[in-house]
Amino acid sequence: MNLRRLETFLAIVDAGTVTAASVYLQAGQPALTKQLKALESELGLQLFDHESNRLHLNAAGREVLPMARHIVQCVNEMKSSVQLITSNRHAS
Amino acid sequence: MNLRRLETFLAIVDAGTVTAASVYLQAGQPALTKQLKALESELGLQLFDHESNRLHLNAAGREVLPMARHIVQCVNEMKSSVQLITSNRHAS
DNA sequence: CATGCTTACGGATCACGTAACCATG
């Protein structure tokens, strides 16, 4: 399980398309497509309908989404806490 | 930020030594040492005292520990939920 | 035919395992 893939998943959901997410993340579309496929493969679960030429979040994706958000949020909070620790360490 | 590194961190704390953690994780000591160093480098923060020939969790490590545990726990819960989803999917 | 996703492929980076080394109790 890779955090980068979860962040990519969230970015694609929030941006609406892989293309828009790639602009936001300053990465190439192919990279995001492959990360998403890797995530779906790893979970053994399709998160989007890949049938049309646009991706659509499916039922499973909607169930996984809040958990992925929570994990990424916790990671960001940990990063903030670490920065706080180092700041206090320097202040003391 | 890599989840594998957090899991390694927890394993080292729980097992007490890198050696014991490497047995538990079925990996080599060098790999765990390097993952730990990578994590500390990434956070910009020493989590252990590296002075003796045994690692000792320091104050910063004790602060980060519960957050790391929470993140890993959330990831495991997500994995379980995904398995549940796929089970139900197969049942229906 | 414009938009958006996917696949192919080459290069770079990362991660591991074996082996050798260093430090401490």
Next chain:
DNA sequence: CATGGTTACGTGATCCGTAAGCATG
């Protein structure tokens, strides 16, 4: 000197970006 951690190094896997291809509205 036994135990535990670290460094060196070569190999295998992973990831990305460019380029090309495919599908749909």
